[in-house]
Every structure is written in structure tokens, then in C-alpha cells.
Amino acid sequence: MDGLSRLLRPRSIAVIGGGTWCAAVVEGCRRIGFAGPVWPVHPTRAEIGGVPAFASIEALPEAPDATFIGVNRNTSIEALRALAARGSGGAVCFASGFRESVAETGDGHELEAALVEAAGAMRILGPNCYGFLNFLDGAALWPDQHGAERVTEGVAIVTQSSNLALNLTMQSRGLPLAYVVTVGNQAQTGMAEIAEALLEDPRVTALGLHVEGVGDLARFAAMAGRARTLGKPVAVLKSGASEAARAAAMSHTGSLAGSDAGASALFDRLGMARVRSPAELLETLKLLHAVGPLPSARIGVLSSSGGEAGLISDMVAARALECPPLSQAQRTALRAALGPKVALANPLDYHTYIWGDREALARTFTAMLAPDMAMGVAILDFPRPDRCDAGAWEIVIDAAEDAVKAAGRPMAILSSLTETIPEATAQAMLTRGIVPLCGFAEGLAALEAAARLGSMTGGTDITVPGAEPEAPRLLNEAEAKEALSRHGVPVPRSRMASSPREAAGAAAELGFPVVLKALGLAHKTEAGAVAVGLASATEVEAAALRMASDRYLVEDMVSGTVAELLVGVIRDPAHGFVLTLGAGGVLAEILADTVSLLLPATAAEIDVALDRLRIAPLLSGYRGRPAIDRAALLAAIAAVQDYALTHADTLVELEVNPLIVTAEGAVAVDALIRLGEPR
Missing domain, CATH: 3.40.50.261 (Succinyl-CoA synthetase domains)
Known part of the structure; x- marks a missing residue:
């Protein structure tokens, strides 16, 4: 067996330390019916939990498959080094005071790195975790009570919270628990790798995950793919939404999507069912x-x-x-x-x-x-x-x-x-x-x-964001539209002007009515920097004087509007590039009518997502109004996606709002793009 299999399905267990939690591990192994030897290790005590103790790791009869290390953080590093030298399978590192408490200790990162170095090729769970319970084989590297019992098959649960894991074992809903595993800081072995190892056990019927942060996105996607191959469904309880995606505060998309929408889009793409509470997780896993x-x-x-x-x-x-x-x-x-x-x-x-x-x-x-x-x-x-x-x-x-x-x-x-x-x-x-x-x-x-x-069909085709681009800058509307148009996004005919008189002349060239905008603002309507339906050069010049800008954009006014949509992409480091579709215009954030997908998204996925919007009836023709040109809308969204994927190494966010859709086409009448320099 490899090290992780030895750890999770051990034939021998060592327990290092003399605290009450170590005695609880010894007693827990006895109570769960572990068939192999349990070897307490303590330099001075003759027994732990009623079982004779060995004075050192070197004195053990053989290298243990699994070890519970219940000593302080510095001694844990020494114990790991000794276990690795003996050729042990793996260990649970119970101690805290590592990366999770760097603000308090100041040396958490260094100690965690030393812990991983000491382990070498030996597998470790944690640090800062309770360990695991294997109810199939009767292994309890667990420093507390639990409420479950032995089973011959059941579901596996992996969680980033030891206390939540403890609570889940106390369920009385009839759910057979095969494994409950806590991952702690995931200093060496991550949730996705542990989950995949559990899925490989033929006695595991389904997988439940409690996720605070996905971590290695590519590895997580690979685990999801393996679950589908094995035909084992996965349910996810996601908490701890980060602010990473909300850093894109310049756009409506940034505030509407956020990392929580990115998480949901990721789980949808990977074919996982998201639930919203521990109780929902348990009932879903049971079903x-x-x-x-x-x-x-x-x-x-x-x-x-x-x-x-x-x-x-x-x-x-x-x-x-x-x-x-x-x-x-x-x-x-x-x-x-x-x-x-x-x-x-x-x-x-x-x-x-x-x-x-x-x-x-x-x-x-x-x-x-x-x-x-x-x-x-x-x-x-x-x-x-x-x-x-x-x-x-x-x-x-x-x-x-x-x-x-x-x-x-x-x-x-x-x-x-x-x-x-x-x-x-x-x-x-x-x-x-x-x-x-x-x-x-x-x-x-x-x-x-x-x-x-x-x-769900599920898939692992995800554009994984690289390092966050440096020194991001905002393209003005004219620059953003020009960039998008080169990828096939339809935009209105337009002219640039640097004075009210030039703006009036540009409008005359285009033909009336026109829209006038002052450039340099992210939310122009709120700032009074947009004037629509201007029907003469006089009206254009007067509106430009009120805006008091040195850069103007004059463009054709789009008529025949059926609906205004928002199409945005944000870079979410935790989940991928998130495509958000929703009701657009000035009411985008008030309506908050959005759906999110991960890039790349297929035309079929986008089509289905549009039908999930509350404004979907408008797109199909509502109460005698014309239906939109659906093909043109899908083509415009695909072109936005093409721009985002082409510039994945530099894109921070982009937004088309509104994308005006009519019975004859779709036109991006406003756009925002923020780009940085690749690291």
C-alpha cells in the first residue's frame, strides 16, 4: 500500500504523547474494535489508556502504519522525523500553533515548513486537526468521543473543520458513515488527494465535502473527474467565502458575482451538488x-x-x-x-x-x-x-x-x-x-x-488562473469597446472628441439621434456623464458643456431594445474565471438577477443559463413584445468569452453593461476592462 492508504486503512497504530487526547485515541481504537496492535509512546509513563507504553519511537516493534502525534508543535516535528526514519506509513498532527496562528505566534509558517520537511515522503494529516475515523476497518485516530458505529459500507466525509466533523458523527438520521476525515492546515496532503483516496475504496458509496477554500484548483478538478469515473456522487458544503473575487470592485460584476458565485459555478462545472447546511449535507448523502x-x-x-x-x-x-x-x-x-x-x-x-x-x-x-x-x-x-x-x-x-x-x-x-x-x-x-x-x-x-x-454532465475543462496580474489599469470605454470588437463583439459606430464643439461635429457625421458620454468614469450614468437621444448638434454641444470633460465619446443610439443584459468576467483565483450573465443597465445591482458559469462555457451551457434568469421571459417575447435574436446574443457572449480566454494572463475583470439585445441583434453599448501585467 502507498503511504496514504497505510495511514487511512492501518494495520498498526502508534500514539505519541501522554495527554488525555492520547488516552482517548487508545480507548477509541479499543472501543471501535481495531484488530491490530496499538502502541502508545511516552518517555516516562508505563502505560497510556491502560495499554503498555514504549519509551521511544525507535523502541516500537515495527514501523506503524498510522500514528497519532499528540504532543506540542516543536516535539511534533521531532516525532515526525523519527517516524519517517522508521519507514512509517503516515501520521496525524494534532498540535496547533502553525500557519493558522501566524499572527499570534509569528513563526507559524517556518514551523509548518519544518514539519513538512521532517515528514519527507511520509504522509501527514494536519497539523491542527483531529485526525480521522474509519468505521469500515475500525481505526480511530481521533482524540475525542464520536457518535458513529462500524459499518460495512457508507459515505465518506472530508472536512476542514474538526469540530464540524465531531458534530457530524453525532447524527442520528440513520446515515452510515464509512469515513470522517479532518484535514487541518493541509500542510502536505490536501483535501482533494484525501478525498480521491477515499473514493477508491469500493465500500464508499458517496462523498461529502466541507470546503472553506478549494486550494489546488487543478487537483480538485482531477478528484471530481475520478469521482465521476467511479460513479460516486459528491455533495459539497461551502463556507468561508473569500474576498478575492470581490477585489474587482470597479464593475457591477465584481459585486454581483463574488467568490460565492464562483464556488457554485465551479461545483456545477465539476458535477457536484452544493448544499447550504450540515443537515442538508447529511440528508443529501443519505439519499x-x-x-x-x-x-x-x-x-x-x-x-x-x-x-x-x-x-x-x-x-x-x-x-x-x-x-x-x-x-x-x-x-x-x-x-x-x-x-x-x-x-x-x-x-x-x-x-x-x-x-x-x-x-x-x-x-x-x-x-x-x-x-x-x-x-x-x-x-x-x-x-x-x-x-x-x-x-x-x-x-x-x-x-x-x-x-x-x-x-x-x-x-x-x-x-x-x-x-x-x-x-x-x-x-x-x-x-x-x-x-x-x-x-x-x-x-x-x-x-x-x-x-x-x-x-449534470460534469467536466474538468477549467481555465485555471495564473498569478494575479501586477499593476492593473482600467481601459476607458472607447478602448474597451475597440478591444472587444476585435474579437467579434458588436459595438455602435462612434467618434472621439476632445471638446463640446468637436462632439457636436462628430454627432453630425454619425447622424442623429446619438448618445454622448464623458470618458474616464466607471459608472457614468450615476455621475451624470451620459446623455441619450440627442437629436441635434446644439443638444450635443450643450450636453457636453454640462459634463465639463476633455474626452467625449459620441456614438449611434441603439433602438428597438427588447432587454438590457450584463455580461461580465472576473478573475476568481480560488475558482477560475467566472462568467456572469444577468439583467443589466442601471438597475443591475438592484435586480441582482444573475447566473454564473466557469470559463470556458459552451454555447449550450450559456443558452441554458440565460433561461435561468428571472428576465428570461423578456428574451422569448413577453406579452406581445418581439423575441430577441437569440443567435446574435449567444454569438456576442461567445465573443466576450473569447476575449477573456485570449487575455487570461492579464485580465482582472471585464464587463459589458448593458449589452442591448433587439429582435435583430445584440450591441455592447458600454464596456469596462481592467488589465494588468503578467507576473
Whole structure:
């Protein structure tokens, strides 16, 4: 085995140190049922956690596969050097005081570099991390309690937060955890490499990531590609959005997109489902473990309560999920199962007429599982097991199992509250092929995430930004438009002028009406530096005098506007070059109607993204208005992308706002570009 495999799936474990956390590791290995030897190491103590201790690393019977180093930061470096000399597999570095606390210690960077140098080729997790739990093989290099138990298969979770990892092990939702791994500072071994090693384990069914920062973007993309090859879905909880992308403050795009939009665009491109909370992560992983990505967002929902059916209908409408109307075949089968008194709909309130009748319940559930449904969802909250008898509720699980076998499609039982599916009941459901989803909000988020995964193609074609360009400068509007036009972006005919009289003459040459702009400002409308619809030389000269500038741009006025769009690209060092499309013009930031993609983006991806905008109906022709020239719009966006990719080594940001789209074409009437010098 390579070093990382030895570390994560060890046959022998050493524990260095005498603190309570080291004793907890020894006891944790015993409690989880680790089959190999556990060797405490301490220079003066005879035993740690009830196990005889060795005086030094050199005194160990052989090189350990995995070691928990629970001593201070300086001694940790010495221990790593000794372990590496013995040929050990890998180690968990528990100590803090390295790069994460450089502001407090002053020497964190130097010590972390020394730690990596001491390890050499030996793999390390951390420093500043809790380590990991392997519930498949029974290895617990973990200095605390945990709430999970041994499994034969399950999901792997990798997180940048040790405390979050601890909390996730305490879940009682029935989710089988195969691995929980914390990465700490990732001084030597990064999250993507650890995740890929876990994905290679055939007993791992799905992967969950808690990401504060992606780090090595190319390596992360390679891991995502391997997950797709292995057919193992990935869900991501992203936190800690940096300000890197918001540094592009000159444009609307910089404030609208930001690094959070870049993260979402990255995960979309890589075929990963983003979730928004730890609870959503757990429920999504449970659904992915049990049935994998869903083929569509179409679900059939059943309840014995009209109130529940109404609530869930509202909540489904707020998500990218669909409860499609019942087909005639469904209606016929449901009427036969339920009789004449039940109003047929989706979501369905089947009342309590058939409660206790397993056959009728199964026929009802089977009827809802039509061929075009991705999944059936039965709403059910179980009574408290400590005070109530849940015997009468078990028949719903029986009927759901019968329906799954009859229809060949999956079913979930969804509780309205998180706590109303007891853990033992949830585990029993999974064993029987039924997915227990705990809580309306989290359960629907999981269904949405699984459906989104099912619609993704995924890819690793990402333009990875190089070093941030130095000394960035802003091109004026005329320069920016000229640069974009050379790549095929349509722009209005224009003339430059250096005085009000020259501006009037330039307007006469172009023909009226015209637009007049004072150059040198990023947001000209707000500064009163734009005048539109000027119909004579006199009007042009008067407007130029009011602007009191020494540089003017006079251009044709575009007519026949159907919509104004924003098309922008920002350099996001953490996620790639982010293409943002949205409602443009002076209301761009107020409307905040945007979608983001990573470059390079295909025409098909851009086309789909445009339909996700709230203003999409305008583009197709709204209430008798003309539809836009879609091909011209796509060509203009492609030309903007071409400019960005061609200048990837120097581009900081660019924005076309507005890109006016008409029934005959698309024209960039304002543009901003910021370029630097390549490092």
C-alpha cells in the first residue's frame, strides 16, 4: 500500500504523547474494535489508556502504519522525523500553533515548513486537526468521543473543520458513515488527494465535502473527474467565502458575482451538488447512498393529512422540484385503491380510509410511482419511542417496500420534523430499500440536490488562473469597446472628441439621434456623464458643456431594445474565471438577477443559463413584445468569452453593461476592462 492508504486503512497504530487526547485515541481504537496492535509512546509513563507504553519511537516493534502525534508543535516535528526514519506509513498532527496562528505566534509558517520537511515522503494529516475515523476497518485516530458505529459500507466525509466533523458523527438520521476525515492546515496532503483516496475504496458509496477554500484548483478538478469515473456522487458544503473575487470592485460584476458565485459555478462545472447546511449535507448523502442521483426533479408526494399536503406543495414550489399533475393511468389506479371520497392530486391527501390496510396503501403508493416519476415520497412522522407505541406506523414502511418492488422505482419516507424518525427506524428503512428523509426542509433540499446531480454532465475543462496580474489599469470605454470588437463583439459606430464643439461635429457625421458620454468614469450614468437621444448638434454641444470633460465619446443610439443584459468576467483565483450573465443597465445591482458559469462555457451551457434568469421571459417575447435574436446574443457572449480566454494572463475583470439585445441583434453599448501585467 502507498503511504496514504497505510495511514487511512492501518494495520498498526502508534500514539505519541501522554495527554488525555492520547488516552482517548487508545480507548477509541479499543472501543471501535481495531484488530491490530496499538502502541502508545511516552518517555516516562508505563502505560497510556491502560495499554503498555514504549519509551521511544525507535523502541516500537515495527514501523506503524498510522500514528497519532499528540504532543506540542516543536516535539511534533521531532516525532515526525523519527517516524519517517522508521519507514512509517503516515501520521496525524494534532498540535496547533502553525500557519493558522501566524499572527499570534509569528513563526507559524517556518514551523509548518519544518514539519513538512521532517515528514519527507511520509504522509501527514494536519497539523491542527483531529485526525480521522474509519468505521469500515475500525481505526480511530481521533482524540475525542464520536457518535458513529462500524459499518460495512457508507459515505465518506472530508472536512476542514474538526469540530464540524465531531458534530457530524453525532447524527442520528440513520446515515452510515464509512469515513470522517479532518484535514487541518493541509500542510502536505490536501483535501482533494484525501478525498480521491477515499473514493477508491469500493465500500464508499458517496462523498461529502466541507470546503472553506478549494486550494489546488487543478487537483480538485482531477478528484471530481475520478469521482465521476467511479460513479460516486459528491455533495459539497461551502463556507468561508473569500474576498478575492470581490477585489474587482470597479464593475457591477465584481459585486454581483463574488467568490460565492464562483464556488457554485465551479461545483456545477465539476458535477457536484452544493448544499447550504450540515443537515442538508447529511440528508443529501443519505439519499445518494441509497439511490444515487435522481433522473429528474419529478416527485410524487403522498400524505394522510391535507395540512401536510398543502405545506409540502408550497415548499416544493419554492425549490427546483416538481409535483407533476396525475396522468389518467395514475388517476384510474388511485381511484381503484382509494374509493370515491378522495380528491386526487399530487401531492395527494389519501386520508385515513386505508390506514392499516397494507395492500391498499401499497396499491396507492405504486400508482403514484408512474414511469415518469423520479421518486415517490410518503410523508410520515413517527411517535416518540420512549412514550408511545409506533406499531401502527410500521405498516407504511411495509407498503412502501411493496411499492418499490412492484414499480421498480425508489421511495422515501419524509418526516415533517427532523426528530420524528427515530434512528433505529431510519436504519431499518435503509436496510429495506426505503430512504428515510428527516425534516421537510432538509429532505426537500436533498431531493433537489440529487435531481440536480442527475441533470449534470460534469467536466474538468477549467481555465485555471495564473498569478494575479501586477499593476492593473482600467481601459476607458472607447478602448474597451475597440478591444472587444476585435474579437467579434458588436459595438455602435462612434467618434472621439476632445471638446463640446468637436462632439457636436462628430454627432453630425454619425447622424442623429446619438448618445454622448464623458470618458474616464466607471459608472457614468450615476455621475451624470451620459446623455441619450440627442437629436441635434446644439443638444450635443450643450450636453457636453454640462459634463465639463476633455474626452467625449459620441456614438449611434441603439433602438428597438427588447432587454438590457450584463455580461461580465472576473478573475476568481480560488475558482477560475467566472462568467456572469444577468439583467443589466442601471438597475443591475438592484435586480441582482444573475447566473454564473466557469470559463470556458459552451454555447449550450450559456443558452441554458440565460433561461435561468428571472428576465428570461423578456428574451422569448413577453406579452406581445418581439423575441430577441437569440443567435446574435449567444454569438456576442461567445465573443466576450473569447476575449477573456485570449487575455487570461492579464485580465482582472471585464464587463459589458448593458449589452442591448433587439429582435435583430445584440450591441455592447458600454464596456469596462481592467488589465494588468503578467507576473
